[in-house]
Amino acid sequence: xTASTERRLMEGSEAxxxxxxxxxxxxxxxxxxxxxxxxxxxxxxxxxxxxxxCINAESELEAIGQAWGAAATGARAATGSTGQGLSLMQESMxxxxxxxxPIVVFNMARGQGDYYQATRGxxxxxxxxxxLAPESVGEAVRITQEAFHLADRxxxxxLIYGDYLIAHTAEAVSIEPIDFATxxxxxxxxxxxxxxLGGTGRSRNVNPIGMEKGSKGIDPNRFWQxxxxxxxxxxxxxxxxxxxxxEDAELLIVAFGTLARFARAAIRDxxxxxxxxxxxxxxSLWPFPSEALVRAAAGCRRVACLEQNAxxxxxxxxxxxxxxVPVVPIGGISTDPAGFGIxxxxxxxxxxxxxxxxxxxxxxxxxxxx
Amino acid sequence: MSTAIExxxxxxxxxGQGVQLAAKVLALAATREGREVMSLGTYGxxxxxxxxxxxxxxxxxxxxxxxxxxRAWAAIVVHPRFFEPVAPKLRAGGIVxxxxxxxxxxxPACAGARLPLAATRIAREAEAPKAAALxxxxxxxxxxxxxxxxxxxAGLEESLPSYRRQTLESNRRALQAGxxxxxxxxxxxxxxxxx
Numbered sequence: 001x002t003a004s005t006e007r008r009l010m011e012g013s014e015a016x017x018x019x020x021x022x023x024x025x026x027x028x029x030x031x032x033x034x035x036x037x038x039x040x041x042x043x044x045x046x047x048x049x050x051x052x053x054c055i056n057a058e059s060e061l062e063a064i065g066q067a068w069g070a071a072a073t074g075a076r077a078a079t080g081s082t083g084q085g086l087s088l089m090q091e092s093m094x095x096x097x098x099x100x101x102p103i104v105v106f107n108m109a110r111g112q113g114d115y116y117q118a119t120r121g122x123x124x125x126x127x128x129x130x131x132l133a134p135e136s137v138g139e140a141v142r143i144t145q146e147a148f149h150l151a152d153r154x155x156x157x158x159l160i161y162g163d164y165l166i167a168h169t170a171e172a173v174s175i176e177p178i179d180f181a182t183x184x185x186x187x188x189x190x191x192x193x194x195x196x197l198g199g200t201g202r203s204r205n206v207n208p209i210g211m212e213k214g215s216k217g218i219d220p221n222r223f224w225q226x227x228x229x230x231x232x233x234x235x236x237x238x239x240x241x242x243x244x245x246x247e248d249a250e251l252l253i254v255a256f257g258t259l260a261r262f263a264r265a266a267i268r269d270x271x272x273x274x275x276x277x278x279x280x281x282x283x284s285l286w287p288f289p290s291e292a293l294v295r296a297a298a299g300c301r302r303v304a305c306l307e308q309n310a311x312x313x314x315x316x317x318x319x320x321x322x323x324x325v326p327v328v329p330i331g332g333i334s335t336d337p338a339g340f341g342i343x344x345x346x347x348x349x350x351x352x353x354x355x356x357x358x359x360x361x362x363x364x365x366x367x368x369x370x
Numbered sequence: 371m372s373t374a375i376e377x378x379x380x381x382x383x384x385x386g387q388g389v390q391l392a393a394k395v396l397a398l399a400a401t402r403e404g405r406e407v408m409s410l411g412t413y414g415x416x417x418x419x420x421x422x423x424x425x426x427x428x429x430x431x432x433x434x435x436x437x438x439x440x441r442a443w444a445a446i447v448v449h450p451r452f453f454e455p456v457a458p459k460l461r462a463g464g465i466v467x468x469x470x471x472x473x474x475x476x477x478p479a480c481a482g483a484r485l486p487l488a489a490t491r492i493a494r495e496a497e498a499p500k501a502a503a504l505x506x507x508x509x510x511x512x513x514x515x516x517x518x519x520x521x522x523x524a525g526l527e528e529s530l531p532s533y534r535r536q537t538l539e540s541n542r543r544a545l546q547a548g549x550x551x552x553x554x555x556x557x558x559x560x561x562x563x564x565x
Contacts, residue, residue, distance in 0.1 A: 009394075009401040009409070137408075169437040170394075170409040172401040262436040342412070342438075349440035 374431025508548025
């Protein structure tokens with residue numbers, strides 16, 4: 001057993017940085033902001049040992065620009081922030097996605113209010129990127145590695161939606177490097193602008209409006225349609241979810257990220273009371289696992305959408321179900337005085353109470369969960 | 371459903387008492403013993419004087435709890451000032467270890483057996499006056515068998531950064547003195563409670 005695969009108590013930020021390094025990430029850039037800061041610190045401490053580089057940028061805009069440049073040369077590169085910082089990066093996210101540059105972006109979010117930002121393509125233009133939301137440190141270790149594979153597989157950004165609890169909770173984990181490429185071989189990075197063809201007249205170009213350098217008119221119509229077709233293929237191929245207790249469920253709770261872990265604990269208690277409650281946990285927020293949700297919700301009297309915001313994922317839940325099952329929100333805005341997303345909703349008993357109301361067809365209180 | 375035994379331990383105290391360190395030592399020790407472990411510290415912007423809490427979950431199988439728990443098997447009350455919101459979370463059949471030297475009046479009522487300990491005095495006598503939290507940890511481990519003293523000492527060593535090595539011996543004395551202050555396992559962690 002090598003030092004890196006030893007089972008160790010690690011806080012989420014450290015485990016994610018180690019997982020990224022195990023996946024071959026050799027460049028990271030970021031600007032500190034709670035609860036993202038520790039992720040940047042761990043990369044700063046570890047990447048130089050691995051022959052990589054980590055830069056504490058002077059702004060979020062600079063951070064994503066540096067990661068963009070590193071990724072464009074073919075390196076496995078990542079950046080991140082909280083949702084607030086990612087707002088400042090959205091122009092770059094659009095350009096990077098449309099230039100088909102594989103990059104991994106971490107949102108160590110302050111709660112779940114960034115669902116729209118993450119899943120709708122937060123910048124200009126026609127695009128979506130993959131979004132994966134782990135519920136625990138252990139799952140984050142696997143998902144982080146998978147994210148780098150998927151980014152290269154599709155030449156497409158992958159955003160990991162974490163939060164304060166993912167960043168700061170310590171769990172006993174081991175960082176086992178996962179080999180995705182044997183089963184799913186990656187295409188060569190024959191597009192990378194690594195300087196190899198400089199001066200030959202055949203130098204490469206990565207560009208958000210078309211790659212064919214030198215042609216008369218780059219033809220964005222054709223290029224953007226090809227991108228959209230690629231996103232359709234990603235949407236079909238990369239849906240991830242977990243469904244628990246859905247066979248006999250009368251009420252199905254839909255929740256993502258750490259909040260799903262609280263829902264899981266709540267369901268344990270509700271089941272003990274004899275209530276037939278199931279959990280559907282989208283792991284990929286884009287592509288949203290719509291067909292799987294339809295199957296999981298079949299036979300349910302009601303679907304309870306549990307999210308720590310005013311109601312964002314509920315749009316995707318309703319679009320998936322198209323009115324076939326009534327959907328009720330049981331979450332709400334719920335944070336701490338610092339706004340880090342540690343709200344009263346993060347309480348399995350509280351969630352069980354709200355789910356119990358939904359189960360029995362009672363009104364679930366709307367508004368702030370304090 | 372899972373048959374794993376899952377033990378939730380809530381720590382509460384005041385910033386500066388070493389609550390986060392003691393919680394980390396427990397989590398590290400349990401990890402060394404091959405348990406599933408999850409640990410989260412919660413504290414405000416004030417480093418000293420404000421409330422500092424931690425949750426440590428130790429299990430003999432996959433952990434089902436979320437990082438913050440609604441119900442807990444045990445509490446370690448390093449200072450009682452912020453115990454009030456912790457008290458209703460305790461389940462019957464558990465244990466509450468409390469530094470009786472710091473009690474201001476009576477501790478709010480809660481489920482679980484009380485294990486009062488003169489932790490501040492014991493720490494002083496062990497010439498580790500700042501390490502009452504580790505005295506409580508040593509006593510808690512001895513009373514429950516949740517982790518062994520050897521693992522705690524190894525966890526303690528692992529937890530200390532190089533610039534704090536000088537405190538290793540006194541901290542170790544505090545753990546040992548706490549363990550010596552209770553007769554033995556009175557609340558076994560790894561036995562299923564009667565339903």
